[in-house]
Amino acid sequence: MISDIFLTIITMVFALMVVFSKKTVVSAFALLMTMLSIAMIYFQLGTVFLAAIQVLINAGAIAVLFIFVMMLINLEQFQNNREKGKVKLVISAITILIILGVFALIINNNIEVLAVNNIADNSMLLMFDKLFHVYYLPFEMATVLLLAALVACVVITGHEKNAKVELEGDKHE
Amino acid sequence: MHLNYLANIGRYIPEILLVILMVGLILIEATYKEDEKDRRYIFITAIIGLVATFVAILFNMGGKPQAIFTNSIVIDDFSSLLKLIMVLGTIAVVYLSRFSKDIYETLKTEFVIMAVGILIGGFLLASANNMLTLYLGIETLSILSYVMASLKKNDERSSEAGLKYALYGGVSAGIMLFGLSHIFGVLGTIQFTGVAAMIPNLTTVQMAILMPSFVLFFAGIGYKIAAVPFHMWSPDVYEGSPTPVTTFFAIVPKIAGIAVLIRVTSVFFTVESPMKVGWIGLMLVVSALTMTVGNVTAIGQKSVKRMLAYSSISHAGIMMASLVMIGDVGIRAVLFYAITYLFMTLVAFYITSIVQDKYGNDHFDRFSGLIYRYPWMAVMMTVVMFSLTGIPPLAGFVAKYNILSSLINSKFYTLAVILGLNSVVSAYYYLKIVRLMVLKQPESEEAIEGFGFLNQMIIVVMTLPIFVLGIFWETIMSFANVSKLFIN
């Protein structure tokens, strides 16, 4: 119980830091810490494999790329340029109230249809059983999605075919 | 288990063909790309693959609806019909990209590959039976669309289009997932049929949690079909993208989004429940707004492509209007409208693209006097514009009349009035082109290369269904009558 509350508070603090911090790199690092906190929540819910994958991929590769780009593009001069508006404030307040209301309803009525709260000895086996026997079509289609994303990335960043860069060191071969 | 896989795969052949086609195209491009002549191989392979998919879908039709792959995908006549529309649209757009100057020579093959990828996403969406497949379909559609929108690398409007689309799409996907996760958390299942079984028996608390979640879910789908509160990306994206890409966006993602909206509406909300009232109210408001905003904004446009983009928003609004009549009547009307919408959009964009290639921009004045230089093309464009407005005896009229009469029968009088008024207003900008083409003198007498004999033939062939469907619409109607959804 205490660890639940603690983890939730940490995650929310870091997530709010992502949105509200004035420096972009601090924001990116807060994103990294949010992902690590979510990994801890996953671990606590019993899905250890998801926790490992969250750290490995989200925190270890995706957040690195974010931070990489933030460091390369030094955005200091754009930082204090946020627009403030009355309408935006009112609409944000209403949205937040509605969402908080939904959360309050969920918590007060103990809506836990699928609660997994212990670190089972075969949690990976359970998860992969579901993944490969029930949801295998989405799994395979996700590979098509990845292939498509790969093609898309190459298209958007690819150089023209005949622009090849020659280096000094290659000439001696 | 193995036998189960094989039986499932037998009904899934169109998508498998498409995946093999995409991988094959990538391999061919990797080996062949040096020579310009070899680009033909990729186009030929793509067209053959797409036609084979078309035939495979035709073979798939006519069976009873069936859920395959442990209920993730539904193969029924409804989704097959929409898939046919999407494949036809893709074939036409692939051919358009071949001779369009808007897509750089070195990127033409990538365009084809990405178009096939988007088609796979559209197929997934049209057949989705659980939330996971729905999300996968939307993401496959979206990710490739972001890049296709920015294919004109030297034009900053194209990059702006891609960036706006990507940012907007990323946020919308996140919002949709938020809503979907709440639906899953409360009801405990991601299958559509499972959710549908639980909706009539909700407690008040669950309903209070689910109503915002369904609104968020609708936000994600509404973004895809450019419904009104979520349409802000579409003008810039449609204008900045190269014209074949805009054609593609006006057809495949819209039809796929409408497909999933129909499926969700018809599966979740058949039984009377407070949620159904809320959903219908939402659809009423959104479709009325979409029609109106699309029409009103299209009036002031100076560029034909942008006008067509706004008009496609209003047509999506009309298709959504027929969704408020949940049941066979509404689905029949939407299917017929989708078929006519396909042909009208294709012809309009083809002609616009060819004119734009010649003159560099597509303002209304470029169409002046087209009837003196290319009479057939001007006639086809006129036919399409009349059909878009809804003038008999063309297919557009039959489609709109169908929806209008069904709305009046189901007592949605306000929406019917709005629909009628919008059709009148849309006459202004559609007939503006007709007036310019027929009644003004041409600006210059040069020949437009895009209007070669083959292209003119193709445009005429694509316009023919508009005539045919306008007169012989009973066959299609009865055919669309048979297409039923799968409800467990």
Add this chain to the structure above:
Amino acid sequence: MLEGILEILIKIVVVLGIPLGALPIIIHVERRGAGFIQRRLGPNRVGPFGLLQPLADVAKFMFKEEVHPTHVRPFFYTAAPLIALVVALLPLACIPLFGTFEFDGRTIYPEVFRSDMGIFYAFAVSALGSYGILLAGWASNNKYTMLGALRACAQMVSYELSLSTAIVAMIFVFGTNDIHGIVGAQTGYWFGFLPKWGIFVQPVAGMLFLVGIFAESNRLPFDLAEGESEIVAGYHLEYSSMKFAIFFMAEYIHMLALSALFIIFFFGGYSLLPGLDLIPTDNAFILPLLQAVSFITKIAIMVWVFVWVRWTLPRFRYDQLMDLGWKRLLPLGLVNLIVTVLFVYFRNQ
């Protein structure tokens, strides 16, 4: 309950103590080994064979003036070495020094952290290794450190991929991701004399993993992060005295952890060295002791290989490094994976 806590405390002390205690020995081996390879004497003044040199180094680090540059970003500058050290120590939590044994009626697992994911934990946390360097380079507000940090980070992320393909192939072959299971599958002999080590089953994966761990720990020939002749000292340029010592320690401990992983997958982990299994194991403590001795010997040999390679091979150029990682090792790893999967599938039929 109380014995559980006591057990965990003892494990933590051992797992933290052994690497930190072995650190001076590794440093000494590196410096004497460097001298040996370069045909000169290493440090030999402070104590017999220079064995007290690390002590002198520690004393130097503690008493050196700590320069606090004013142009660095304060929080991240101080945080970076700590992050590097912690992330380097984390993989050690799941590595057992010897096998499970019975004590007082309960089985004791000698690793600190035991879970369902087994060896995946080690790879998950070593993926975080790029942050220490990245933070250090960026927080120092210096062109050269920034370059070094970005290059090192790109290199680590790229080589993690080929590392992962090698790991997945090995897990297919062994059928489990529990470390005790993996080592158990490598005990015994083929033909009476050839130990059933992973390197004989999957030499390609072994080579990939070896190259990968050199890249992960930023050791030559992959040490662009601190390429001395190019960017002065790379990412730890602006650090002095104790903070620099922490980076130093972090690098060696990372090296130690990665060589332990390599030994686990490819050289039998804590399974006994070929001669040692003839010793009779009546007492319950003899077997764990022998296993620990075997494991430590194998790790020591691996650390010597690290030192050996460092002073033998020249450094890669950055584009050669990226070329190697993406265009050669990754396809090799994927092909190896496919062949392994097919092989395992047909073997199980």
